[in-house]
Structures are given as structure tokens and as C-alpha cells.
Amino acid sequence: MTLSLLYIDDALLVVDKPGGLLAVPGRGEAGLDNQAARVQAEVADALVVHRLDMSTSGLMLFARGKEMQRRLGHAFAQREVHKEYAAVVDGLVGPEHGEIDLPLLTDWPNRPRQKVDPVDGKPALTRFSVLQRHPAAGTTRMRLEPVTGRSHQLRVHLLSIGHPIVGDALYAPPDALAKAPRLLLHAQSLQLAHPADGRTLRFHSPAPF
Numbered sequence: 093m094t095l096s097l098l099y100i101d102d103a104l105l106v107v108d109k110p111g112g113l114l115a116v117p118g119r120g121e122a123g124l125d126n127q128a129a130r131v132q133a134e135v136a137d138a139l140v141v142h143r144l145d146m147s148t149s150g151l152m153l154f155a156r157g158k159e160m161q162r163r164l165g166h167a168f169a170q171r172e173v174h175k176e177y178a179a180v181v182d183g184l185v186g187p188e189h190g191e192i193d194l195p196l197l198t199d200w201p202n203r204p205r206q207k208v209d210p211v212d213g214k215p216a217l218t219r220f221s222v223l224q225r226h227p228a229a230g231t232t233r234m235r236l237e238p239v240t241g242r243s244h245q246l247r248v249h250l251l252s253i254g255h256p257i258v259g260d261a262l263y264a265p266p267d268a269l270a271k272a273p274r275l276l277l278h279a280q281s282l283q284l285a286h287p288a289d290g291r292t293l294r295f296h297s298p299a300p301f
Contacts (some may be wrong), residue, residue: 094133095107095131095133096108096109096110096129096131097266098136098151098295098297099206099295100128100135102156102194102288103139103155103156103160103287104129104153104155104160104164104286104287105138105151105153105155106151106153106154106201106282106295107127107131107151107152107215108149108150108151108152108297109127109144109149109150109151109152109188109279110149111146111148111149111274111275111300112146112274112276113125113126113127113145113146114126114146115127115128115130115140115143115144115145115146115152116140116170118146121246124132127144127152127161128140128154128196130257131154131191133166135154135156137156137157138154138155138156138239139155139156139158139160139161139162139232140154140155140161141153141154141155141161141168141169142173142241144250144279145244145247145275145277147260147261147262147274147275148177148273148275148277148278148279149224149277149278149279149299149300150177150197150278150279150280150297150299151170151281151282151295151297152279153173153282153284155287160288161286164284164287166242167284167287168286171239171240172283172284172285173284174237174281174283175238175279175281175282176233176236176279176280176281177237177238177277177278177279177280178223178233178234178235178236178277178280178299178301179233179234179235179236179244179246179250179257179276179277179278180232180233180254180257180258180266180276180301181232181234181250181253181255181256181257181258182230182231182235182254182257182258182267182271183231183254184225184227184229184231184232184269185220185225185232185234185255186241187220188222189219189220189221189222189224189255190219190220191217191218191219191220191246192206192215192217192218192220192249192250192252192253192296193205193215193217193218194210194214194248194249194252195208195209195210195211195212195213195214195215195216196214196216196242196243196248196249197209197210197211197212197214198243198271200243202257204244204262205244205262205263206242206244206245206247206248206263207242208248208252210259212241214240214273215240215258215260216240216242216245216249217238217239217240218236218237218238218239218240218245218246218249218250219236219237219239219260220234220235220236220237221235222233222234223235229233229271231258232255236250242245242286244262244263247260247262247263247275247277248263248272251263251264252253256268257275257276257277258271258272258274258275258276259272259273259274259275259276260275260277261273261275267292272301274301276299276301278297278299279297280296280297280298280299281294281295281296281297282294282295283295289293
């Protein structure tokens with residue numbers, strides 16, 4: 093087991109989670125190896141603040157102790173934590189930047205899939221910008237900013253505009269799935285106020301793709 097620790101102090105720590113590793117414990121013996129367990133094996137008082145999908149790589153924040161977990165959880169709930177992701181999507185995205193404002197709901201018969209539901213869905217907003225188009229490969233590299241934090245939000249929102257994330261085994265059609273050996277989605281930056289002293293913290297992890 094490896095732990096890519098980027099930052100630690102008395103209040104929090106930040107790690108770089110690899111793609112393919114569960115963020116928190118899952119079902120069965122396979123679920124015993126996860127990012128939370130790896131962190132807690134080294135830092136006993138570390139507590140989960142937010143999660144990343146198993147297939148998503150990148151920055152993951154942990155609190156040290158219940159009070160710091162409460163403060164950081166409140167910051168996430170109040171949208172005071174700024175997050176950015178890097179992604180490679182199928183197709184050539186037209187606009188240079190924009191927003192996807194579509195409510196999401198669990199697709200219960202097909203869990204864990206989520207779906208756009210304009211009637212019963214919860215509000216979900218994603219901002220995006222194009223970084224580079226690759227006509228030969230038929231893909232686009234993008235920067236994504238989830239304003240809300242719904243489950244699978246980025247994956248479903250990009251699918252909804254006709255540009256599924258490359259390598260997405262859950263949502264991408266076969267041709268987009270085959271373009272990469274993994275989901276090309278990476279949590280590349282976090283910005284937040286330190287829960288103890290209020291100073292601004294910024295963390296960055298370059299996308300490994």
C-alpha cells in the first residue's frame with residue numbers, strides 16, 4: 093500500500109488518490125483497501141471530509157479529529173471550497189467555456205448510475221472551459237468546476253451534452269470507453285480557508301494523462 097501525502101498539519105491533510113482505488117471502505121474483502129484506510133494507517137485521527145469516485149484520481153482532503161471534520165464539512169456544504177478537475181472527453185467541444193445546469197437524481201433501477209431528472213432531480217451546476225482540442229483523436233481536454241457536489245455530477249453532465257468522459261466504464265459508449273484504459277478525470281486543484289486559522293490553502297496535482 094502506498095500513500096501519496098502532499099500536505100499535513102494539526103488540522104488536515106491532503107493526499108493524491110490514484111485512479112482505481114476506493115475513497116472509503118466498500119463491500120467485501122476488496123473494499124478493505126481504500127484511501128481512507130491507507131491514510132488512517134499512517135495518521136490515526138484522520139477523518140473523511142469528501143469523496144472521489146473510485147475511478148477518479150486526484151486531490152482528497154482529510155480532517156484531523158471531529159471538530160476539524162465538522163468545520164471542513166461545513167465549508168464544503170457552503171460551497172466555500174473551490175475544486176477544479178481535468179478531463180478528456182469524447183468529441184470536439186464547440187464553446188470555449190460555459191455552464192451545465194441540469195438537476196440530477198439516482199437512477200434507482202440502475203444504481204450506482206445517476207441521471208438528469210428535471211422534475212425530481214437535485215440542482216447541479218458545472219462550469220467548464222476548453223483547454224485543447226485534439227481533432228486526430230476526436231477528443232477535447234477540459235477544465236471542470238463542480239459548483240455543486242452531486243454524485244457522478246461531472247460524468248453525467250458531460251454525457252448530457254454529448255461529450256462523455258473518455259474511459260468511463262459506467263457512462264461512456266463503447267467507442268469513447270475504448271479510447272483510454274481508465275476514466276480520464278482528475279481532481280487537480282483545491283482551494284480553501286484553513287479551518288483553524290483562516291489562511292488560504294491551495295493545492296495542485298497535475299493530471300497523469
